[in-house]
Amino acid sequence: MTHCGSTAPPDYFSLFNLEPRFALLLDELDIAYRTLASQVHPDRFAAGTAAEQRRALELATHANEAYRALKTPLLRARHLLGLRGVEIGESGGAMRPVFLDRQIECREALGDARMTRDAAALRELGASVREHAAALSTGLAAQLDTLRDDAGAVESVLQLMFLDKLLADIDDAFDELEA
Amino acid sequence: MALLSIAEPGESQAPHQHRLAVGIDLGTTNSLVAAVRDGSAQALRDEDGLKLLPSVVRYRSDGPVEVGLEARSGQIADPLNTIVSVKRWMGRRLADLTDAQRHAYRLHDGHGMVEVETAAGTRSPVQISADILKVLRQRAEQALAGELVGAVITVPAYFDDAQRQATKDAARLAGLNVLRLLNEPTAAAIAYGLEHASEGLYAVYDLGGGTFDISILRLTRGVFEVLAVNGDSALGGDDLDQAVYEWILAQAQLPPPPPRDHRLLMQQARQAKECLSLHQEAEIYARMSDGSAVALTLERATLESVAAGLIARTLGPVRRALRDAGTTVEAIQGVVLVGGATRMPAIRSAVRDYFKREPLTDIDPDEAVALGAAIQAHALAGNRSGAGEWLLLDVTPLSLGLETMGGLTERIIARNSTLPVARGQDFTTFKDGQTAMSLHVVQGERERVADCRSLARFELRGIPPMAAGGARIRVVFQVDADGLLSVSAREQLSGVEASVTVKPSFGLSDIEIAAMLGDSTAHAATDASIRALTEQVIDAERLLESIDSALAGDTQSWLSDADRTKLEAAMSALREELRGEDAARIRQAAAALNDLGTPLAARRMDAAVRSSLAGRQLAEFL
Numbered sequence: 180m181t182h183c184g185s186t187a188p189p190d191y192f193s194l195f196n197l198e199p200r201f202a203l204l205l206d207e208l209d210i211a212y213r214t215l216a217s218q219v220h221p222d223r224f225a226a227g228t229a230a231e232q233r234r235a236l237e238l239a240t241h242a243n244e245a246y247r248a249l250k251t252p253l254l255r256a257r258h259l260l261g262l263r264g265v266e267i268g269e270s271g272g273a274m275r276p277v278f279l280d281r282q283i284e285c286r287e288a289l290g291d292a293r294m295t296r297d298a299a300a301l302r303e304l305g306a307s308v309r310e311h312a313a314a315l316s317t318g319l320a321a322q323l324d325t326l327r328d329d330a331g332a333v334e335s336v337l338q339l340m341f342l343d344k345l346l347a348d349i350d351d352a353f354d355e356l357e358a
Numbered sequence: 359m360a361l362l363s364i365a366e367p368g369e370s371q372a373p374h375q376h377r378l379a380v381g382i383d384l385g386t387t388n389s390l391v392a393a394v395r396d397g398s399a400q401a402l403r404d405e406d407g408l409k410l411l412p413s414v415v416r417y418r419s420d421g422p423v424e425v426g427l428e429a430r431s432g433q434i435a436d437p438l439n440t441i442v443s444v445k446r447w448m449g450r451r452l453a454d455l456t457d458a459q460r461h462a463y464r465l466h467d468g469h470g471m472v473e474v475e476t477a478a479g480t481r482s483p484v485q486i487s488a489d490i491l492k493v494l495r496q497r498a499e500q501a502l503a504g505e506l507v508g509a510v511i512t513v514p515a516y517f518d519d520a521q522r523q524a525t526k527d528a529a530r531l532a533g534l535n536v537l538r539l540l541n542e543p544t545a546a547a548i549a550y551g552l553e554h555a556s557e558g559l560y561a562v563y564d565l566g567g568g569t570f571d572i573s574i575l576r577l578t579r580g581v582f583e584v585l586a587v588n589g590d591s592a593l594g595g596d597d598l599d600q601a602v603y604e605w606i607l608a609q610a611q612l613p614p615p616p617p618r619d620h621r622l623l624m625q626q627a628r629q630a631k632e633c634l635s636l637h638q639e640a641e642i643y644a645r646m647s648d649g650s651a652v653a654l655t656l657e658r659a660t661l662e663s664v665a666a667g668l669i670a671r672t673l674g675p676v677r678r679a680l681r682d683a684g685t686t687v688e689a690i691q692g693v694v695l696v697g698g699a700t701r702m703p704a705i706r707s708a709v710r711d712y713f714k715r716e717p718l719t720d721i722d723p724d725e726a727v728a729l730g731a732a733i734q735a736h737a738l739a740g741n742r743s744g745a746g747e748w749l750l751l752d753v754t755p756l757s758l759g760l761e762t763m764g765g766l767t768e769r770i771i772a773r774n775s776t777l778p779v780a781r782g783q784d785f786t787t788f789k790d791g792q793t794a795m796s797l798h799v800v801q802g803e804r805e806r807v808a809d810c811r812s813l814a815r816f817e818l819r820g821i822p823p824m825a826a827g828g829a830r831i832r833v834v835f836q837v838d839a840d841g842l843l844s845v846s847a848r849e850q851l852s853g854v855e856a857s858v859t860v861k862p863s864f865g866l867s868d869i870e871i872a873a874m875l876g877d878s879t880a881h882a883a884t885d886a887s888i889r890a891l892t893e894q895v896i897d898a899e900r901l902l903e904s905i906d907s908a909l910a911g912d913t914q915s916w917l918s919d920a921d922r923t924k925l926e927a928a929m930s931a932l933r934e935e936l937r938g939e940d941a942a943r944i945r946q947a948a949a950a951l952n953d954l955g956t957p958l959a960a961r962r963m964d965a966a967v968r969s970s971l972a973g974r975q976l977a978e979f980l
Contacts, residue, residue, distance in 0.1 A: 216751060225537075226739075228959050231904065231960075234959070240779060
């Protein structure tokens with residue numbers, strides 16, 4: 180088994196025979212994934228030899244990883260940037276003050292809703308964050324596919340990472356309400 | 359022993375013989391076995407024509423083990439030796455059980471999980487479950503008139519690794535070859551989906567005797583893709599019986615009763631609950647051991663208020679599953695109800711209200727799981743599928759991670775990841791000159807390790823001494839299509855590595871299983887050698903068949919003439935051994951053939967992938 184060099188990440192778009200674009204048709208991705216998974220899933224080789232089963236495990240694992248990396252806007256943008264040689268660390272970089280201010284407001288709203296166990300406020304906050312995330316995704320399509328503004332895209336990705344974390348915390352707050 | 363027909367050397371392979379495989383629903387309250395016969399899945403009946411086997415086992419000091427109806431009717435007379443709902447103890451310690459469960463038997467912590475004292479000695483939940491499975495295995499072998507190649511056993515989707523391992527051990531102890539552990543709601547979806555050729559997003563709401571599962575699936579032309587599962591592995595119809603029982607005690611102003619009376623009232627509670635699925639009122643009457651009588655009327659409305667809390671507890675997991683699947687109630691096209699407890703009108707209406715549509719109930723909620731398991735067993739045993747090619751893509755129910763500094767969990771594989779999955783993470787040393795690192799593998803959603811379930815511990819040794827933070831240790835988690843986890847750790851600079859295939863500390867070893875089998879069967883040695891031969895023959899036959907089909911498709915000349923001749927000679931040698939009954943010789947010949955066939959297998963698979971539109975590049979990545 181030979182891996183590509185450690186500098187060049189695998190190209191998941193070409194694995195599924197798709198154009199390397201942010202704005203891809205999810206239906207096409209789904210169909211390509213299911214076609215591939217149907218061929219390489221280990222259950223297809225349940226009656227096969229040990230060698231076939233090992234190979235199937237590797238291929239199916241790889242297909243699942245590729246699908247995961249392309250399915251959500253955040254991971255897809257990161258993968259696309261990675262293919263262009265732009266890496267984004269977990270810690271991120273400098274953020275615009277106006278974005279950070281808004282984050283602080285959202286965090287305060289979350290803290291209040293948690294304290295007062297206010298499900299309606301949580302839902303409202305969740306909806307507004309999701310709306311913000313959707314707007315960032317739309318922007319990413321332009322930044323990555325038409326303008327080729329990689330620096331702008333990196334900033335959008337970092338902001339999306341913030342929003343993702345916030346959404347996860349809102350979900351946790353819902354779970355707390357139920358407990 | 360003519361087990362399988364083997365073609366004479368040189369002859370073309372005879373048409374595929376049907377390999378006998380069954381699906382088993384090992385339930386909290388009832389268990390079933392099903393098989394594909396004449397192209398469709400059917401639940402198998404016992405001699406009296408019954409499909410459901412009550413999951414009740416009675417141990418006696420001087421008689422055989424009783425399983426099923428007979429045991430259930432003996433439970434009032436012999437409560438401490440008659441085990442009901444053993445599934446709730448699988449992979450569980452005393453601290454995991456409720457007070458009511460703890461006090462109904464003579465329980466103590468044993469080898470990794472609880473054990474119970476009975477008239478026939480100490481029994482573990484694994485042994486008790488194996489006694490249920492043995493009855494089902496015998497039923498299947500009689501009904502199908504042959505030996506089983508293997509079985510698919512279903513488990514609640516939300517079972518953790520310890521509970522799954524315990525289930526697998528029980529099956530092996532019952533002499534069953536486990537082809538796969540299959541999640542119950544997924545099994546139900548297979549039965550339902552293949553029957554109706556459905557497409558779209560479906561929810562399976564599965565409330566059994568002791569467990570609750572919710573699964574969200576996407577059905578697309580033959581592909582069953584599980585998007586998310588959630589649930590509560592300690593919530594079920596049993597809890598409702600318990601609540602009704604407590605209502606009886608409160609109404610009749612009784613103190614905690616002795617075991618016999620407890621069992622009697624629990625039985626009355628269950629009957630009243632079942633009666634109220636059809637009627638508005640149920641009479642409860644019981645004569646206590648002190649001669650006094652309990653006579654009460656339970657109304658449906660009362661039951662529903664008692665049940666409200668339990669039903670509410672199922673809705674949190676439903677919401678989380680929808681969220682993890684990235685979907686909403688509005689997008690769900692159908693809700694399939696599974697599990698006996700979903701017969702309750704209050705539960706049906708709660709599900710209807712939540713999903714805003716009438717739930718689907720046309721497959722018997724008691725049978726759907728076993729039927730789906732039978733369909734998958736049929737396919738995994740290598741039989742051509744009657745319903746066309748289909749595939750199941752399942753997920754990990756719970757997150758998997760490692761303990762890090764301060765007793766916190768570092769999540770490596772998130773819950774609801776599609777199987778098979780592999781993910782790596784880099785760690786480093788925190789002390790100067792540190793030469794070893796211990797890894798603690800845990801499962802669960804909580805941040806603190808103490809709140810998660812511990813799966814395994816292992817050590818990576820021989821790291822060259824470096825400054826703190828200098829080592830680069832890559833830890834890789836791989837979960838295969840069976841849901842089994844293996845973890846490996848490798849220091850990148852020196853190349854030292856360590857790995858472990860995760861098995862909970864109490865998971866039974868093959869030797870222990872063999873010893874327990876020896877205890878429980880009179881002809882254990884013969885049985886074991888027959889089984890060994892059977893397995894060798896089956897494996898060898900599969901190997902021959904797969905190489906035959908590879909050679910038949912060898913249009914691109916993946917083999918030189920010389921290699922082909924060698925391969926064919928090895929095939930003839932193996933076929934010759936298969937005419938005898940020497941398991942070791944068959945194994946040797948099969949191993950030799952496997953070695954020669956390996957390059958062919960790899961080339962054939964890569965070519966198959968390349969030929970597909972989507973997979974053109976795949977082989978180049980690996």
